[in-house]
Amino acid sequence: MACMFFSRCYTAHDRRLASFFGRYGRLIAKYPWHIVILSILINFLCGVGIINFELETNIEKQYFLENSQAFKDREFLRTQFPSSENNFHAYSLPDYGCFVEVIIKSKKGRNIFEKPVLAEMINIDNLIRNDIVVKDGNISTFTLGDGNISTYTLEDLCAKNNKRCVVFGEEVLRPSFVSGMASQNVTYPLYNNILLSSILAQTSLKNGHVISANMVRLRYFLSQNPNSTDRLSKLWVKEFINHMENFKTNETSVVFTYYNAMEDEIRKSAMAEAHLFPLTLLLMIVYASIATAGKRIDCIYDLQNLGRIGVFCALISMIPAVGIASACGVKFMNSAATMPFLIIGIGINDMFIIMSGYAETMDKEKMTIEERMKRTLMTSGLAITVTSLTDVLTFFIGYTSAFNTIKNFCVYAGIAVFFCYLNQLTILAPCLVIHQRRIDRMKHSYTCHVTKPREQLLKEGRSSCYVTCCSGKKPVSRSETESILETYPKRVVQFLVHNKLSRLVILAVYASYLTLSILGVQSIKQSTKYSDLAMEGSNYYTANVWDYDHYPLELPFQIVFTAPVHYEKKEIRKSIDELIQTLKNNSLVRNDLEVNWLSSFIQYDGDNIHGNNFYTRLKQFVNMTKVFKNDVVYSDDEESVLSSRIYLFSRNVRTTELQAEFLLYVRAIAESSGLPCTIYTPIFVFCEQYITLISSTLQTVGIAVTAMFIVTCIFMPHPSIVLIVTTSMFSILLGVFGFLKIWGLDISVVTMIELIISVGFSVDFSAHICHAYLSSPSRDKQSRVREAIELAGGPIINGGLSTIVGLSMLLLSKSFIFKSFFKVLFLVVAFGLLHGVIILPIILSFIGPKVRILSEGKANVTIQSLTHNKTSESALRPLVLSTNDNCEDSEETRKHVKRIQNGLDRI
Numbered sequence: 001m002a003c004m005f006f007s008r009c010y011t012a013h014d015r016r017l018a019s020f021f022g023r024y025g026r027l028i029a030k031y032p033w034h035i036v037i038l039s040i041l042i043n044f045l046c047g048v049g050i051i052n053f054e055l056e057t058n059i060e061k062q063y064f065l066e067n068s069q070a071f072k073d074r075e076f077l078r079t080q081f082p083s084s085e086n087n088f089h090a091y092s093l094p095d096y097g098c099f100v101e102v103i104i105k106s107k108k109g110r111n112i113f114e115k116p117v118l119a120e121m122i123n124i125d126n127l128i129r130n131d132i133v134v135k136d137g138n139i140s141t142f143t144l145g146d147g148n149i150s151t152y153t154l155e156d157l158c159a160k161n162n163k164r165c166v167v168f169g170e171e172v173l174r175p176s177f178v179s180g181m182a183s184q185n186v187t188y189p190l191y192n193n194i195l196l197s198s199i200l201a202q203t204s205l206k207n208g209h210v211i212s213a214n215m216v217r218l219r220y221f222l223s224q225n226p227n228s229t230d231r232l233s234k235l236w237v238k239e240f241i242n243h244m245e246n247f248k249t250n251e252t253s254v255v256f257t258y259y260n261a262m263e264d265e266i267r268k269s270a271m272a273e274a275h276l277f278p279l280t281l282l283l284m285i286v287y288a289s290i291a292t293a294g295k296r297i298d299c300i301y302d303l304q305n306l307g308r309i310g311v312f313c314a315l316i317s318m319i320p321a322v323g324i325a326s327a328c329g330v331k332f333m334n335s336a337a338t339m340p341f342l343i344i345g346i347g348i349n350d351m352f353i354i355m356s357g358y359a360e361t362m363d364k365e366k367m368t369i370e371e372r373m374k375r376t377l378m379t380s381g382l383a384i385t386v387t388s389l390t391d392v393l394t395f396f397i398g399y400t401s402a403f404n405t406i407k408n409f410c411v412y413a414g415i416a417v418f419f420c421y422l423n424q425l426t427i428l429a430p431c432l433v434i435h436q437r438r439i440d441r442m443k444h445s446y447t448c449h450v451t452k453p454r455e456q457l458l459k460e461g462r463s464s465c466y467v468t469c470c471s472g473k474k475p476v477s478r479s480e481t482e483s484i485l486e487t488y489p490k491r492v493v494q495f496l497v498h499n500k501l502s503r504l505v506i507l508a509v510y511a512s513y514l515t516l517s518i519l520g521v522q523s524i525k526q527s528t529k530y531s532d533l534a535m536e537g538s539n540y541y542t543a544n545v546w547d548y549d550h551y552p553l554e555l556p557f558q559i560v561f562t563a564p565v566h567y568e569k570k571e572i573r574k575s576i577d578e579l580i581q582t583l584k585n586n587s588l589v590r591n592d593l594e595v596n597w598l599s600s601f602i603q604y605d606g607d608n609i610h611g612n613n614f615y616t617r618l619k620q621f622v623n624m625t626k627v628f629k630n631d632v633v634y635s636d637d638e639e640s641v642l643s644s645r646i647y648l649f650s651r652n653v654r655t656t657e658l659q660a661e662f663l664l665y666v667r668a669i670a671e672s673s674g675l676p677c678t679i680y681t682p683i684f685v686f687c688e689q690y691i692t693l694i695s696s697t698l699q700t701v702g703i704a705v706t707a708m709f710i711v712t713c714i715f716m717p718h719p720s721i722v723l724i725v726t727t728s729m730f731s732i733l734l735g736v737f738g739f740l741k742i743w744g745l746d747i748s749v750v751t752m753i754e755l756i757i758s759v760g761f762s763v764d765f766s767a768h769i770c771h772a773y774l775s776s777p778s779r780d781k782q783s784r785v786r787e788a789i790e791l792a793g794g795p796i797i798n799g800g801l802s803t804i805v806g807l808s809m810l811l812l813s814k815s816f817i818f819k820s821f822f823k824v825l826f827l828v829v830a831f832g833l834l835h836g837v838i839i840l841p842i843i844l845s846f847i848g849p850k851v852r853i854l855s856e857g858k859a860n861v862t863i864q865s866l867t868h869n870k871t872s873e874s875a876l877r878p879l880v881l882s883t884n885d886n887c888e889d890s891e892e893t894r895k896h897v898k899r900i901q902n903g904l905d906r907i
Contacts, residue, residue, distance in 0.1 A: 017715075021381030025373035025429070032430035039426035043419065046320030049327025055270055056331035057263045060685065062405045063533070063749050065692070069667075070684035076562060077680065080633055080643050083224065087629050088159035088166050090221060091556035091595065091647050095682050097159070098233050100240050100258045101219040102128070103546050107251060111212035113181050118173075120251045121216065125173055128220060129154045129165070132243050134236040157233045159221040162626075168219040169199040186210045190592060195649070201550035215550055244539070257543040265534040265541075266334045272535055273813045277340050280809040284311050284344055287805050291485045291798045292355065300438075300472025301481055302445040306355060307348075309431050313423035314347020321416035333408040334533070335753055338810070338821045343416045345806025345825075346391075346761070349799035350384040350424040353768065356795045357383075358432055359478045369436050377429065383771050383792075386715045387764040388421035390708055394760030397704045398753070402696055403689070406753050413757070439474055485801070486794035493793055497785060497841040510839055513735060520738030526693050527656050527746035528686075536814040552652035553659075554590075557666065557681035559583075559646045565676065567598060567641060568614035572675075579673045580648065588651055588662045595647035597628035615639060650681075659683065660690035689749060697752045704759035705729065712763070716770060720849045725766045728835050732762040735831045736824065743823050750817050754824035761828050765800065765836025768792045773844055785845045793837050800833035 028035050056062060064071075077094035090097065104121055106112045112121060134152050158165035171177055171194055180186045188210045189197035196203075202214035222233035237258050244256045285308055292307030318340055322332070357380030361372045395414030399407050444451050452460075454471035462470075475481050496502045531544035559579070566572050576598060584591040601621050602609070609617060619638060622628050633642045653662045666679040705726075712725045736758050745751055772792035776784040803825070810822035 017382045017385070018378040021377040022374040024381070024425070025375070025377035026370045028426075028430045029370040029373040029433050032433040035430045036427050039423060040316065043316050043320050043423070046419075047323030049323035049325070050319070052326040052329070053322060054326070054331045055267065056333045056408070057267045057270075059262050059266060059533075062266070062333050062335070062408070063403065063689070064685055065402055065688045066404065068685070068688040069678075070680065070688050073560070073678050073680040074682070074685060076678075077558070077560065077645075080562075081630055081645070084630050086160050086163065087626060088161045088221065089627075089630065090166065090168060090219075092558070092630050092645075093682065094680075095685075096259060098222040098224045098230075098237070098259045099219050100128070100222075100237055100256065101217065101543070102244070102254055102256045103215060103217050103543055105215045105253045105255075105546070107253060109214055110251070112214060112216055112252075113178060113212065117251045118178065120249060122173060124247075124249070124252075124254065125170070125218065127243070127247075128218075128240070132236065132239050134232060134239050136232055136235070152232055152236065154220060154222075154236070157222050157229050157236050159223050166221045168221070169217050172196075172199055172216055181210060184209045184211060193593065195554055195593070197552050197652075198554055201546075215546070217547075217551065255539050255543040255546060257540050261540040261543075262530060262533060265538060268538075269533070269535050269815050269817070270332070270334050270337050273337065273810075273815060273818055276809045276812060277344075280341055280344055280806055281311070281315065283809065284314075284348070284802065284806050287802055288348055288351075291352070291483055291802070293483050294481060295484055295487065297468055298472045298475075298480075299444050299446070299451060299470055300442060301475045302472070303355065303435075303481060305445060306428065306431060306435060307351070310348040310351030310355075310424070310428055311344070313351070313427050314344050314420050316427075317347065317416045317419035317423050318343055320419045321412050324415050325411050328411075330408060330411050332412070333405050334817065335405040335409040335750070336412045338818060339409065339412045339416060341807055341810055341818075341821075342413060342757075342825070343420060345803040346417070346799075347420045348802050349764070349795075350388065350421060351428055352795035352798045352802075353384050353792075354380045354424060354428060354432070356380065356791065359481050360791070362475045362478050362481060369433055369440075372436060373429070373433060376432065377425075379775065381425070382715065383768055384421065384424065386711065386767050386771065388417060390711055390763045390767070391417045391757075391760040392421075393707050393711065394704050394757055397700060397707060398756040400703070401700055401752075401756070402692065403749055403752070405749060406756065409753050410757075442472070442474070444470060444472070482794065485798055489797045490789060490793045493789055493797075493837050493841070494786065496838060497789065497845065498782070503842055506838060506842060514731070516742075517734045517738030520741050521734065523741050524737060525657065525746050526660075526690060526748060528689070528748040528750075532748065532750060532816040532820075534816075536816075548654065553654040553683075554652060555650040555681045555683060556647055557650060557679055559648065559670070559677055559679055561641075561644050561675065561677045563676035564635070564640050564642055565644075567618075567644075568609070573598065573602070575673065575675060576646075579669065579675060579677070580646065582669050582673075583648055583666060586665060588653060588658065588665065590649045590651055593649045595627075595631075597622070597631050597644065598646065600625070600628070615641065656687075656690050659687045663687045664691065693749065693752065694747055697747055697755055700752075700756050701733070701759055704756060705733070708759060708763045712767065716767070716774065718774070718849060720847070721770050721774060724840065724843060724848075725763065725770055728766040728840055729759070729762045731839075732766075732828060732831045732835055733759065736762075736827045739827055740824070743827070745820055745823060751820050751824060754821055754828075758824060758828035761825070762832055765796050765832045766840055768796050769836050769840050770844075773848060781845055781848045784848065785841045788844070789837065789841055796833065796836050800829050800836075803829045 060066075074094045081092070081094070083093070102124065104112065104124060106114075106117045110117055112118065130153055132154065134157075136150055136152065155165060158167075160166065171192075177186065184206065186196070187208055188200075188203060188205055189195060196210065199217055200210065200213040200215065201217070204211040204213070222236065223229040224233065240256075241258065244254070247254065288307035288311050289304045292303040294302065321339070321343075326332075354376065357376040358372075360379065361367060361375050364372070364375075367375070392414055395410040395417065398410035399414070401407060401410075438445070438448065442450055442452070451457075451470050451472055453473045454467055457467045457471050479487070496506060529544065529548060531541050531548065534541040534544065565576075567576075580594070580596070583589050601618055604621055605617050615634070615638065618632070618641070619634065622632055631646070632644045634640070635642050650662060653659050663684055670677050670679045708729060709722070709726050712722050716722065716725070736755065740746065740751070747755070769788055769792050772788035773784050775791070776787040778784045778787055807822045807825055810818040813819055
């Protein structure tokens with residue numbers, strides 16, 4: 001009884017939806033041109049919002065978690081500790097500041113302190129300090145020195161400390177340091193409280209002293225006073241870029257970066273690969289033409305124009321996607337630049353399904369166009385609805401992600417996929433009507449002139465060239481319309497699925513696939529590099545690669561007391577000391593370097609400190625030393641300290657795992673200290689994502705998988721099929737996650753996008769083959785599998801290959817975003833294709849539901865009702881009802897079948 005219930009469910013859903021698409025097929029058969037024109041107009045009207053198109057280049061809005069704790073801490077620091085014009089310290093910045101940076105590397109591995117190399121380094125430093133000049137037309141912008149000036153060098157615009165420009169790394173260019181290097185008296189990594197490990201790279205050491213180095217980093221900080229130098233500093237940075245792009249050296253190689261280089265790279269890379277899209281479009285048109293071409297030239301039933309219309313449907317769907325998103329104020333982010341390649345790649349998958357359904361009507365020569373379109377959409381409409389719904393639903397779920405870059409991509413891609421689905425139904429399907437009308441009138445597929453069959457033209461004495469180019473006939477079978485890309489791959493698949501030896505080999509390979517996938521998943525990790533967001537070969541990309549490969553990431557971090565604390569009390573000072581010591585006890589924190597106003601003050605004036613004069617003496621101390629002037633904020637009455645900060649320094653936390661560990665550790669220590677404090681360093685704004693990245697990815701993927709399961713239950717409500725489709729989806733996703741590491745990818749904000757959308761694509765091919773299996777009228781499993789491959793195998797193979805072809809041009813890109821997009825989508829399409837046409841058919845041939853042929857009436861129709869209505873046997877159209885092995889063999893089922901058969905015999 002249970003099997004009859006599920007069969008009825010599937011039959012009811014399938015019949016209702018098929019009836020809807022059948023009625024729509026009759027409608028477009030009557031008004032094809034009206035529907036095509038209306039659909040195109042709607043696409044362009046929805047694209048009017050393109051006039052509001054904007055490109056988002058703010059890196060934080062794209063890849064960082066907004067409103068995170070690090071964002072709040074940074075805003076507090078900016079408000080509470082404003083920067084000082086002449087007391088600049090890089091470690092006290094709430095962000096990375098305004099700077100330019102050069103990394104100088106000696107050629108041929110020479111020591112940078114050799115005279116020719118050192119001389120060139122000094123020349124580069126002098127060039128940056130003196131030769132790069134910015135001119136300002138508004139000479140009254142601000143006053144420097146004795147009067148108004150209109151040209152500015154670094155000396156005029158730099159951030160200063162003790163009236164000297166702050167240049168990180170300049171110590172290594174001083175004569176005293178060079179002489180210390182010559183006498184091997186320079187200790188490493190700490191030298192005179194300077195972290196040389198962040199300045200020198202590729203060093204050779206002897207007994208903890210530097211012998212030689214091959215790289216040096218110099219960072220020049222500029223003033224950011226919004227009332228004076230900020231605008232000019234940014235103009236100077238632009239001049240710096242122009243100079244350095246054309247700068248030539250003899251002894252060294254130089255790369256540079258600057259404070260907003262990443263945003264400039266995003267702006268460039270968003271449209272840098274636009275030239276690949278026309279090539280992709282051309283490639284897809286060629287592929288669609290080949291995939292829809294018959295095995296021989298026939299100018300009547302030639303389908304290539306329909307193939308090109310399918311590409312047009314995908315192309316035009318991007319207009320409303322950009323228009324609607326822009327009209328809603330959604331800026332175009334870097335991640336969405338891959339959307340056109342995705343849509344043009346997957347957009348014609350529905351076309352192959354519709355045209356396969358249309359090819360099934362070729363054996364009905366006397367069928368009217370209305371009946372032909374009704375039957376075409378009854379078989380194909382539900383199939384493309386299921387797959388399009390899963391894709392759109394995946395993008396909708398992806399929009400719930402905490403990362404704006406993922407939301408942005410999902411908005412653009414989701415709208416495009418939806419309109420692509422509509423366009424296939426409202427442009428391609430009506431064009432099938434126009435195509436069939438032309439065939440019925442025996443008109444040429446290109447010239448639309450009436451032509452004749454090949455034999456008749458030969459009898460009329462036409463030339464072979466004329467006969468080849470102008471002859472044709474109406475197709476009378478599916479095989480006549482199939483291309484070699486559809487016929488021969490299906491034959492190979494049929495052999496592999498039904499040959500016993502090949503089955504065993506495939507199952508063995510599948511077991512190996514699962515093993516490798518499981519091993520790969522166990523080794524997966526998260527990793528995000530700044531260079532991943534840049535174009536290969538750019539200065540920013542090279543600078544980040546050099547920095548990542550050769551320099552440790554040693555961070556200054558601030559212990560910020562966000563509320564008044566009774567520093568004058570010994571027990572409070574003891575708690576602060578314990579907090580600092582606890583942090584230093586961790587291997588990720590240096591214990592030999594700190595900037596601590598409180599301990600310095602106690603050491604300086606410990607004997608004179610009393611409760612009443614603590615803050616008075618503190619103010620005198622801070623004003624005298626000036627080092628801590630930016631670190632203590634007094635109350636209005638100067639009787640207490642509102643907030644203060646102390647600095648410690650981390651050891652190398654280069655990898656994302658270490659950064660996440662470091663962030664969680666210091667925050668846990670601060671929270672458990674009992675003091676009103678927080679711990680912050682600028683990179684925490686970026687590191688926030690590492691805490692939630694993997695969990696967020698898995699959570700979103702899990703929600704998407706659940707949604708796909710529900711969709712499968714709704715549209716194919718048979719437990720065996722739901723189980724098979726869901727298992728296939730898990731198997732595909734397991735392979736995608738497992739093979740990431742094999743292809744050199746890790747989980748990051750970039751790959752997270754592809755992993756989420758891969759959920760929807762992992763269902764497509766499985767749903768097509770299972771729906772075809774359920775739709776087969778055959779009785780036994782082997783025949784049903786054979787017919788399922790015959791019906792859906794060609795469209796699945798062509799759809800998968802078209803997606804890979806459409807994405808293949810991304811391999812020519814210089815952007816990691818584009819390349820990783822191809823790699824992940826290639827994995828999901830390739831694994832989905834193999835599951836859909838090979839693995840699942842083999843599984844279905846073993847454990848697929850068996851079937852019986854029953855009348856279209858209710859499954860429990862009685863013999864009396866059949867006799868009473870005098871239903872003719874011809875009116876009892878076959879209906880496929882599924883049942884599992886237990887139901888097939890049950891006594892009740894056998895009796896039911898016998899009753900039906902006896903009733904038919906009496907009729």
